[in-house]
Structures are given as structure tokens and as C-alpha cells.
Amino acid sequence: TTIRKRGRQVNLIEVELSQRGWVAVTCSVALGPLDAKPPRHQVPLDVCSMAVEPPADAVPVTPDHPLGQVVHVAQGCDMRLDAATPFLVGAEGDPVTRIWLRPFASDEADPDAALLFALMAGDITPPVTMNRGHFGWTPTVQLTTYLRRRPAPGWLRVMASSTVIGDTWFEEDHLIVDANGQVVVQSRQMAMLPLGS
Template sequence: MPEPTTVTSTRPFGELTTLADLGGGVFAATIDAVWTIGPKVHGGCMMAVCAAAARDAIRAAGDEAGVMQPVSVSANYLAAPDPGEVRLVTTVRKQGRQVCLVDVDLMQGDRIAVSAAVTLGIPDVGAPRHEEPSRVAELPVEPPAGAVHITPDHPMGQIVHVAKGCDLRVDPDAARYLAGEQGDPVNRMWVRPFDEDEADPDTAVLFALMLGDISAPVTMNRGMFGWAPTVQLTTYLRHRPAPGWMRVQASATVLGDTWFEEDHVVLDAAGQTVVQSRQLAMIPKG
């Protein structure tokens, strides 16, 4: 497997989610080794690539204005691919004025790694009619001086290579595992794409979707380390993100013998809820 290297691109996430049209609803993508956790491709990045393929398929079928975005992506993870070349095989199930449905299989070689159902529509643009308060809204809009910057030299950055493709800062008050302590199964952080990725509206949407899986497993706060494989992940795009830092909270309510759920809530710099997600994952064996 190629080793993750220093990122030289000014739009690494845009390059990840820019696909080549192979015809017949099939697209190709190249997943750089930067977009990995340990040796394997990050689940949120694969979800974003599937969403990009669904969006490209709908635009090829007639959404010339590009108004529709992937407002829901429900993915089943069948295998953990290596970075490199992948194919996205799309099937348009519905093409409507308000809602489109596309199935996407992310394949490496002859093996399906991710099978996703993508719903496309127009995200909300106004203030919500009702919204429950979220703990993540208590974070300052920008990371304070005490936030832990996950750099390539940081122990976490040596595993979470995704942090090389964006700016990722963790709230130490929530991430007690960073201090060798235990706490609630909660993690909070600030994340921002690189300037050119943030400036492109289509890339910014996919980056926000990826943040629905950005947190280290919250089981780490309970002293359970190691790979926590995602089995199923569903992510909703509620708003297009405003430019600036996005605040993320990941949390779990039930840590079972084998399974746990992990929810993400993502707020943009304007305080809008831009992404919500829930995944079903397996308790680490390490």
C-alpha cells in the first residue's frame, strides 16, 4: 500500500471527489493514501465519493442546473478497500423534480466495497421551524488556543491520515483518551477544508457529508481502542455549509458487547445544522 505523504494539492478533497465518466453510469475515482485511517480508506470519504457519483449520474441524466445535492446517503460497508483506483457503478432508480434516487456500488477490482442508496434533492435554505439545542453549539465558532491540532506528527495524526487533507482540531475537554483518561463516549472537534475546497460549493457539500464519519471511535473514551469497523452509515445533508470552521460532535448512547451506535452532528460557522449521521459499528477487539 502506498504510504500517505505530505499533501501538495491545494484542493485535495476536490480531487478525491472529481470522477471520470466511463459511460453507462460508471465512473472512476482515485483515492489517495491520505484519505485513510491506518491502512484502509476512511468510510466517510467512500460515502462522499458514492454521493459524488450519484450526483454526477443525475446531472448526466438531466439536472443541468446542478440544483440537486445528495441529501441522504445510506451505505453498507462490505469490504475495506485499499487506496487507489475504484469504480462507481450507478443505477438511477428515480429521476423526479424534487427527489431523485440512485444506487451506487463502489468497487475495487471485482469486489463491492460499499453499496449505497443516495437520495438527491434541494437542501433547506431557511431557518428551521423547530430545532432542539445541541451541546456542540456550546463550542466557540472557531477553535480556541487549547484545541489539539491533529498534525502529521501528532500520535493521532499518524493513524488518522485524513487530517492531512484538512484542518482538524479536537476539544481536549471531551477527548479524555488524549490524556490517558476515560470519560463519556463523546468527542467534539473543529474541522475546516482547505481554501480551494471550501470555495467550491459542490466540494464543500461533499466535505460536509464526509464529516458525518470524521470522529475517532467514541469507544476510545471508555478505554476501548483499536479498529471499530463501520457496518452501516446513514448521513443527512440538511443545509449547504457556510464558509468557515465546522463544529462536530460524535456521541453514543449504548455500547454493547458487540455493537455500538455513533451519532454525528455538524454545525457550520453560521450555526446551521448542516449534517446529521448515525452509524452502526462493532466494538473494538483490541
């Protein structure tokens, strides 16, 4: 870990994660104050059209669910997938995934755990490429995540989408709002399609 800059409001830090002597991940982290007041401006967001709480037909992603065996964090939270997700019924559709997330009560009661859970939500959905018939590991090559504010207690609404799915690459954007409709996390990643898909 290297501190690159200490500022009055923002600090810049670089972190390397090594495994067996090789650098596996490098991170550039900008740390500063979170928003606490309502935004000065916000365009209407599609994710806010989702119900604040998951509807009765939302699909629980438990450790026993096929997705729960891939998305292991489902063991540590309550995750519900929109029942209208095309890949759930073997169909194809828009590269958009909608889920509801909530940490378990003990984590939600801990402000720091709730904050880190919201940050993790920026990369928790099944790949949107599954809605286009591309199944398998989609390795993330670059990920940028913005933690905007502390989440209000309750369900997080998550919408992941992609605008371009190429032969090799696709981008995936996550937008996460809390129970009050405030943007908590935004993320964008560049990832690769599964081999042979």
C-alpha cells in the same frame, strides 16, 4: 450505478463499489434540494455550546500527530480536538468527541468541495469508544448521512456521541453545525468494537 426513481424533487440512486470482483460497498442515495432558509423549528443543540472557533488549547491533529497517522484526512484540512477529550490524557469518560474542522482555503472557496467536505465530516472523528478505553479499528457496518444545507464559511463544529456500547456493537451519531449554528450534516453509523478490546 442504477437510477431507481426520478421524481419531481427527489431522485433515488443505488451505487455499488467493487474491489477485485467483489462488491465492497453498496449505497442507496436520495438526491434532492438542500435547505437554504433557517429551520422552522430546532431544539437546543449541545454542539452549539462549543465555541464558534477552536479555543487556544484545542489540540491540532496534524499528519505528525498520532491521530493524524490514523485519520489521514487530517492532511487535507485543519482539525482541532477538544482538549477535554478523556483519551488524550489516558482517562475514560463519556463516549462523546468534539472537534472543530475547516477545509483548507482553496477547498473552502470552492462551493462543491466545501459541501463534500461537510458531508465527509459525518464520519471523521476518532471513534467515541476511545473515551471508554477501546482502541483500534472500529469497522463501520452501516452508515446513514443526511446533508442538510451548504455550510457557511468558517469552522465546522462536530460532536460525535454514542448512547449504547455493547459487547460487539455500538452506534455513533455525528452532528455538524456551521459557523452560523445551522445544522449542516447529521449521521448515524453502526460499528463494531475493536477485536480484543
